[in-house]
Structures are given as C-alpha cells and as structure tokens.
Amino acid sequence: MTTTVHAAPESSGRRARSEFGPLRDRIVAEGLLGRRVGHYALRGGLILVALLATAVGIILLAGSWWVLLLAPVAAIVSAQISFYGHDAGHQQISDSRKINRMTGLIAANVLAGISHGWWQDKHLRHHANPNHEGLDPDVGEGVIAWSEEQAAKKTGFARWFARRQAAFFFPLLTLEGWNLNLAGLRSIRSRPAKSRSLEIGLLALHWAVYLGFLIMVLPLPVAIVFILIHRGLYGLNLGMAFAPNHKGMEMPPQGSRMDHLRKQVLTSRDVTGGPLVDFMLGGLNYQIEHHLFPSMPRPHLKLAAPIIRDYCADIGLPYRSCGPIESYGECLAYLREAGR
Numbered sequence: 220m221t222t223t224v225h226a227a228p229e230s231s232g233r234r235a236r237s238e239f240g241p242l243r244d245r246i247v248a249e250g251l252l253g254r255r256v257g258h259y260a261l262r263g264g265l266i267l268v269a270l271l272a273t274a275v276g277i278i279l280l281a282g283s284w285w286v287l288l289l290a291p292v293a294a295i296v297s298a299q300i301s302f303y304g305h306d307a308g309h310q311q312i313s314d315s316r317k318i319n320r321m322t323g324l325i326a327a328n329v330l331a332g333i334s335h336g337w338w339q340d341k342h343l344r345h346h347a348n349p350n351h352e353g354l355d356p357d358v359g360e361g362v363i364a365w366s367e368e369q370a371a372k373k374t375g376f377a378r379w380f381a382r383r384q385a386a387f388f389f390p391l392l393t394l395e396g397w398n399l400n401l402a403g404l405r406s407i408r409s410r411p412a413k414s415r416s417l418e419i420g421l422l423a424l425h426w427a428v429y430l431g432f433l434i435m436v437l438p439l440p441v442a443i444v445f446i447l448i449h450r451g452l453y454g455l456n457l458g459m460a461f462a463p464n465h466k467g468m469e470m471p472p473q474g475s476r477m478d479h480l481r482k483q484v485l486t487s488r489d490v491t492g493g494p495l496v497d498f499m500l501g502g503l504n505y506q507i508e509h510h511l512f513p514s515m516p517r518p519h520l521k522l523a524a525p526i527i528r529d530y531c532a533d534i535g536l537p538y539r540s541c542g543p544i545e546s547y548g549e550c551l552a553y554l555r556e557a558g559r
Contacts, residue, residue: 239480242530246512249526251519258518259303259312263322266303269296270330274432277445281436290445294452295499297396300330301457302501302517308339309513328421332429334403336410336418346513350486351471357461358470362391363554366470370558385555392458393451456499463490463546464506467553468539483510484531488539489524490546497521507538 246252273293280286304326306312307319320335327335341356348354352366364370364381373381380387404422407415433442469485471477477485490496490504503509505520508527515523524540531538541549 238534239478242480242511242527245526245530246515246523249522251523252512252515253519254312254314255516255518256313258516259306263303266296266299270300277433278436284441286437286441287445287448290448291452293449294456297331297449297453298456298460298499298501300326301333302460302503304331304333304335304338305342305501305503306517308335308342311514311516324417324421328418329425332422332425333399334406334418334422336414337403337406338399340406346510348471349483349510350465350468351475353473357465363388364558365466366557381558384558385551388462388551388554389455389458392455392462395454395458396450397454399454399457459547460500460503463543463550464488464503466550480511481536483507484527484536484538486510488541488546488549490543491540492543496543504543507540 273289273296276289276292277286280289304323307323307326310316310319312322313319323335323339327333327338345355345357350358352358352368358365360369360372362380363384364373370378370381407419407422410418430446433445436442437445465486465488468488471482471486484507487506487510489507490500492504496504502517502520505524508515508520508523511527512523528538528540
C-alpha cells in the first residue's frame with residue numbers, strides 16, 4: 220500500500236534547483252529567515268514562569284487529590300519545553316550555534332529528561348529523508364507497521380496487533396514521553412566521551428529534581444498517579460503534534476531521487492486551525508514550511524505558508540493542508556490500510 224511518489228528524474232536536477240531558487244529568494248526577501256531572539260526570549264520566560272507556577276500550585280494542593288488537576292497543565296508545559304528545544308536544535312533561536320546548543324541541552328536534558336544529542340541526530344536524519352523507509356527513523360520498523368512490507372514481516376501477536384494498530388495508535392502515544400526518555404538513554408553510550416558525560420549529568424539532574432520534588436511534596440500514591448497522568452498526557456501532546464505531519468503522505472520508494480522541494484512538500488501536510496492549534500502543536504502544524512526551511516523561526520512559519528502554497532500552485536506541485544480532525548483521520552486510515 221506504499222504510496223507512489225512523484226520522483227524527479229535525475230535529468231531534471233537543473234530544473235528542480237531553478238524551481239526552489241525563486242521560492243527561497245522570495246522567502247529571504249521577506250526577511251522570514253531572520254532570527255527572532257526577542258520572541259524566543261519572551262517565550263522562554265513565559266514557559267519558565269508557567270513551570271514555576273505549576274510547581275507552586277503542586278505545593279499548595281499537596282494535601283489533596285485535587286493536585287492531580289495540575290498534571291494536565293504540567294503536561295502542556297512539558298510539551299512547550301520540548302517544542303522550544305526542537306527550535307533550538309534547528310538553530311532557530313540564535314545565530315550562535317553555541318547558544319542554540321546550550322538552550323537545547325537545558326530544554327531537552329534538564330527540563331524534559333530527553334537526550335538532546337540523540338534527538339537531534341535522529342530528527343535531522345528524518346528531515347533529510349522524510350517518510351523514506353530505511354532512511355527516516357520515524358518510519359522504521361517497530362511496534363507500528365508504517366507500510367504493508369513492514370506489516371507482512373510480523374507474525375503472531377505482532378501481526379494481530381498490526382491489523383488493529385489504528386485503534387491502538389492514540390493510546391500508544393501516551394507512552395511516547397517514556398519512549399523518548401529511554402531511547403535517549405540507550406544511545407548515550409555511543410556518544411563522544413565529553414558529550415556523554417555532560418548529557419548523563421544533565422539527565423541525572425532532571426530525574427533527581429523531578430522525582431525528588433514530587434515524592435517529597437506529595438504522598439507516594441498521589442505522586443505515582445500524578446507522574447502517570449503527567450507523562451501520559453505529555454506523550455500524547457507530542458504524538459499528536461508529530462503524527463499528522465507525515466503519516467498517510469507520500470512514501471518515496473527505495474532508490475528514488477527527489478529534489479528538495481518535492482521531497483519535502485509531497486511527504487508533508489500542514490494542519491490548520493488557528494492560534495490554539497498553533498500553540499498545542501508547537502508550530503509544527505506548518506510542517507511543509509518547516510521542512511523546506513528548517514531554520515526558519517517558528518513565528519515566521521505562518522507568514523511563509525501562503526507564499527509557499529501559492530508558489531506550489533503556480534508550478535503544479537500538490538500542497539496538502541487540512542484541519543486537525545481530517546489530518547488525524549487520514550493518519551488513522553493509512554495505518555489501518557498498512558496494517559491489513
């Protein structure tokens with residue numbers, strides 16, 4: 220069921236480059252690749268205030284089960300921290316790579332408990348070959364079968380699960396936060412010694428503060444339930460931000476050659492819905508724009524969308540944009556078909 224992709228022949232390389240060139244020139248002329256340091260400073264400050272306010276709220280409600288109402292709030296704050304770390308990984312926050320790396324380490328390792336180095340390596344490989352089985356780690360073989368070929372290899376319970384994977388997809392997303400934590404930890408051993416020591420230290424700091432704070436402030440049963448709700452909804456928020464961007468879109472066949480413009484536009488979809496969708500999905504709902512220009516600051520993605528959409532229409536390149544319900548529907552329909 221792997222979707223056929225419109226791969227550009229090798230001989231069309233010059234034409235493909237000439238098609239992306241005018242679009243990039245227009246984006247540069249509009250100033251949309253310029254940094255927005257003030258925006259990110261304000262956003263970062265607001266995230267820290269929200270994190271502190273949540274912690275104070277937990278302390279004030281520590282003697283009551285009502286404190287569990289703050290777990291969803293904490294999940295949203297954690298997701299915003301992760302989106303901030305994502306932007307730092309793409310060099311969106313500052314012209315200084317050092318500042319972006321430091322920001323990414325603080326957001327990912329210290330505040331989210333995720334290895335920034337592991338995530339950045341994985342995520343950049345995804346950007347290089349989105350939806351390309353064998354090259355994109357986000358569609359690699361695992362619990363979910365992202366293609367008929369992957370589903371056909373499964374046997375026993377895994378095969379039974381693949382046939383029903385669409386029904387289990389959103390519940391599985393509640394485990395995504397834990398998955399990111401554990402995958403990063405498993406990768407630590409393969410990192411350079413200096414980087415490994417720093418990341419281990421920062422991750423240890425995160426878990427010591429996170430678990431220590433909740434266990435010290437809350438009764439143990441309440442702390443356990445709080446952690447389960449917080450981490451589950453955090454994973455769900457992240458999964459719902461990433462899942463609708465590529466699932467059900469083009470999957471390039473092995474050996475295909477595609478220019479940058481087609482590779483990114485045909486494999487991605489935008490999700491519309493206004494400020495609330497922009498906030499909850501961390502700006503990643505403008506996925507086509509983000510993949511074409513990964514270093515573009517988040518507040519500029521919305522401004523770039525109509526320019527890119529009109530340009531794609533002018534050259535006859537399909538540009539997929541829809542609301543969140545429709546996008547999740549397409550994602551689930553694809554998973555159902557692939558699993559069968």
